[in-house]
Amino acid sequence: MGCAPMTTQIGDFFFTNTDLEREQTSALVGDLLQGCDDGELFLEYGQSEGLVFDDGRLKTAIYDTSQGFGLRAVAGETSGYAHSCELSRAAIKRAGQAIGVVKTGHGGVYSDAPVRTNTQVYGPDNPLDGPDFATKVALLQEIDAFTRAQNDKIAQVSVSLAGEWRMVEILRTDGWNVSDIRPLVRLNVSVVASDGERMGNGSYGAGGREAYTKFIEPDHWQSVAKEAVRQALVNLEAVDAPAGEMDVVLGPGWPGVMLHEAVGHGLEGDFNRKKTSAFAGLIGERVASPGVTVVDDGTMGQRRGSLSIDDEGTPTSATTLIEDGILKGFMQDRLNARLMGVNPTGNGRRQSYAHSPMPRMTNTFMLAGDKDPQEIISSVKSGLYLSSFGGGQVDITNGKFVFTCTEAYKIENGKLTAPVKGATLIGNGPDALTRVTMIGNDLELDNGIGTCGKAGQSVPVGVGQPTLRMNALTVGGTAT
Numbered sequence: 001m002g003c004a005p006m007t008t009q010i011g012d013f014f015f016t017n018t019d020l021e022r023e024q025t026s027a028l029v030g031d032l033l034q035g036c037d038d039g040e041l042f043l044e045y046g047q048s049e050g051l052v053f054d055d056g057r058l059k060t061a062i063y064d065t066s067q068g069f070g071l072r073a074v075a076g077e078t079s080g081y082a083h084s085c086e087l088s089r090a091a092i093k094r095a096g097q098a099i100g101v102v103k104t105g106h107g108g109v110y111s112d113a114p115v116r117t118n119t120q121v122y123g124p125d126n127p128l129d130g131p132d133f134a135t136k137v138a139l140l141q142e143i144d145a146f147t148r149a150q151n152d153k154i155a156q157v158s159v160s161l162a163g164e165w166r167m168v169e170i171l172r173t174d175g176w177n178v179s180d181i182r183p184l185v186r187l188n189v190s191v192v193a194s195d196g197e198r199m200g201n202g203s204y205g206a207g208g209r210e211a212y213t214k215f216i217e218p219d220h221w222q223s224v225a226k227e228a229v230r231q232a233l234v235n236l237e238a239v240d241a242p243a244g245e246m247d248v249v250l251g252p253g254w255p256g257v258m259l260h261e262a263v264g265h266g267l268e269g270d271f272n273r274k275k276t277s278a279f280a281g282l283i284g285e286r287v288a289s290p291g292v293t294v295v296d297d298g299t300m301g302q303r304r305g306s307l308s309i310d311d312e313g314t315p316t317s318a319t320t321l322i323e324d325g326i327l328k329g330f331m332q333d334r335l336n337a338r339l340m341g342v343n344p345t346g347n348g349r350r351q352s353y354a355h356s357p358m359p360r361m362t363n364t365f366m367l368a369g370d371k372d373p374q375e376i377i378s379s380v381k382s383g384l385y386l387s388s389f390g391g392g393q394v395d396i397t398n399g400k401f402v403f404t405c406t407e408a409y410k411i412e413n414g415k416l417t418a419p420v421k422g423a424t425l426i427g428n429g430p431d432a433l434t435r436v437t438m439i440g441n442d443l444e445l446d447n448g449i450g451t452c453g454k455a456g457q458s459v460p461v462g463v464g465q466p467t468l469r470m471n472a473l474t475v476g477g478t479a480t
Contacts, residue, residue, distance in 0.1 A: 014043045014169055018087040022177075028089065029071075030173040032096030035103045038074040038111040038334055040312060041092065041171040044353040047128050048164035053140035055156065061133075068353040071095040074335055075103045081356040111338060113176040118315030120308045121301050122209035124181040127163035130212045136161060139216055147189060147225040151233060155199070156192040161185075163212060170313040178313045184208075184304070184460060186449060187215045189225045193232035200238065200421075201406070202231030207448035208302045231388070231407055234419045241408065241423035243477030247383035248425070249376055249411065249469050253444035254388055256463035260364050261394045262401040262429035263294065265454065267321045268347070268359040269336035271396055278399040278430050279327060287327045288433035291369050294322040296331050298346055298362030304448040305363040305462035309346070312357050316346035321364075322433075333359045351457040361452060363462030369439025373467040376438045378414035384423060384475060385409045385416055399429035402476075422478030432470060440467030 015022045025041070033039045045067040052060035068085040071092060080099030084091045131139070140159045147157045163185040171177045186207030193200045204227040206215055214220060250258070271277035279287060288294075298316025300306050307316050312334050320328050332340070333348030336359055349360035377385060385408060392403035405423040409416045445464035452461040 013045060013167055014087065019089060020087060025089070025092070026171055026175050026177065028092060029171050030175075032071065032092070032100070033073055033110070033173045036073045036075050036110060038338065039072045039173070042070040042072070042311065042350070042353055043087070043169045043171070044068060044166060046164060046166040046352070047126070048162070049128055050160065050162040051136055051140060052158065052160045053137070053144050054158040056144065058137055058140070066352070069095070070350070070353040070356070071099060072356055073099045073102050077339060078102045079335065079356060083354045110173055111334065113172055113174060114178075114309075114312065114314040114344070116178075118309050119299070121299055121306045122183060122308070125183055125211040126165040127183050127185045127211045128165055131216070143189065143221055143225055146222060147191060147229060150226060150229045151193065153193045153195055153233065153236065154191060154229065155194040158190040160188045161212075168311070172313070176313075178309055180308050182307070183210060185210065185212050185215060187221060187224060188449065189228040191228045191232040193229070193236045195236060198236060200232045200234065200236030202228045202233070202235060203406075204228040204231065205447060205449040208304050209306060210302045234407060235421060238419040238421035240479040241384070241405075241420035241475065241477035242410070242479045243475055245472050245474055247380050247469065247471050248473050248475065249380060249383065249385045249467060250465065251385065251387035252373070252440065252442045252467050253464055254446045255386060256365050256446065256465035257389050257450065258392065258401070258403055258425065259294065259366055259465055260361060260450070260452070260461065260463045261392050261403070262399060262427075262432060264296070264361050264364045265394060265396050266399055266429055267330050268361070269330045269332040269340065270359050272330050273336050273340050276397050278397065278428070282327050283329065285327055286325050287430055288322050288325040289436040290325045291439050292322060292325050292433055292436050293320065293367040294364070295320050295367065296345075296347065296361055296364045300363055300462075303363050303445070303462045304450060304460045305361065307346070307349075307362060310348045310357070311350045312344070312348035314344045314346045314348060316362060319345045319347070331359050331361060333357055349459050351459055355457050358455065358457070360454060360459055361461050363445065363464070365443070365445060365462070365464030366439070366466065366468070368441050368443035368466045371438045371440050371467075373440045373442050376440055376467050376469045377411060377416065379438065379469060380411045381413060383411045384420065385411050386423070386425065394429070399431070400427070401429060402426050420477070424476035426474040426476055432473065435470045435472060436468055437471050438469035442466050
């Protein structure tokens with residue numbers, strides 16, 4: 001997708017549908033945030049919908065609109081934040097009074113505004129302006145029937161379709177303002193297969209920052225349904241996973257969620273400024289095997305985790321976090337970047353106007369190496385091949401993680417053999433990166449399904465990686 005320069009103002013939605021007036025509102029923000037180091041007024045309007053077709057019928061149909069503002073004042077390390085769903089001058093004044101306490105006795109100099117170097121990495125199309133409700137329901141019913149027809153062992157199917165469209169505008173005290181329009185869609189198919197005695201689960205989806213058009217084409221949704229069925233049938237035949245220390249191979253694409261959780265959060269600026277991350281104080285030092293390069297890139301066209309600007313107005317960027325095994329930097333919002341004496345990287349994100357921004361990932365992935373994926377598998381005499389992960393838990397302070405594998409296979413004498421169930425991967429992020437011994441040439445990004453949680457906020461993200469060999473990791477299994 002070609003990227004054209006983004007206009008700094010997309011319409012006057014917030015100033016034609018409310019009692020707000022642009023110049024007066026900018027002046028009001030300036031008055032309310034006078035004496036602060038930083039801060040902004042964040043305006044947001046959103047539309048969203050979600051449909052779930054489950055057990056042969058439409059189970060959920062939700063449509064929602066929301067609007068509101070968040071006003072933030074930053075003084076030193078302290079932030080004051082107030083929000084309201086009422087878009088009015090009076091409500092903004094009340095918010096300013098509520099957060100004013102953070103600047104008491106502070107004579108700060110307001111930080112420079114973000115640079116205007118961003119490009120628009122997705123179009124303004126509103127997914128909710130696409131097919132009407134009846135057409136969407138008929139589509140979900142068609143996907144359900146198609147999925148069930150793939151195999152007589154399919155016992156249950158759930159199909160979901162979700163879309164949203166958000167408009168945001170950010171105003172600062174110096175009159176600087178910037179706008180963005182953000183579409184987001186996702187299609188997902190979940191399947192349960194049964195042979196009367198055992199069950200196997202499979203799930204697959206796709207999405208991105210665009211309209212529904214591509215995802216509801218028959219070729220596309222049929223491939224999603226077939227992949228969910230394939231996973232369910234594989235897991236139906238799976239045997240109990242072995243346990244112990246062993247060599248593992250991680251497949252490309254979605255397994256990058258382990259990198260996201262086990263390493264990515266530890267590379268966010270706030271944890272490192274507060275020295276609660278296992279990576280704190282290690283800039284310039286080796287934290288991973290040679291060849292391991294990890295980046296966070298929010299500029300990729302139409303990707304789920306991409307943003308033309310972050311939620312503070314800073315253009316997103318391609319930030320190298322680890323290069324050839326050496327720690328190079330962290331993901332930064334404005335507050336932590338200022339306190340650490342570095343530049344913001346465009347990673348200041350918030351779930352909505354009701355939340356204050358913090359450093360968050362966008363699309364985080366490991367770059368490709370030079371090994372053929374089959375060569376990597378062939379190099380393992382005995383171990384596991386992990387092609388998909390489910391949920392996981394991570395302790396940011398030491399990087400310790402536990403991940404559930406949703407699709408995995410034994411590797412015996414360099415070949416994939418029986419699928420296994422019940423495998424969990426156990427370790428810690430900084431140590432795991434030093435156990436990477438082979439990196440594939442097959443970098444893949446996920447299909448646009450990731451959501452990241454942090455401090456009670458959820459935001460869409462992307463993950464990815466090439467095929468990796470990692471030596472001597474601890475695997476929890478169910479085999480006796």
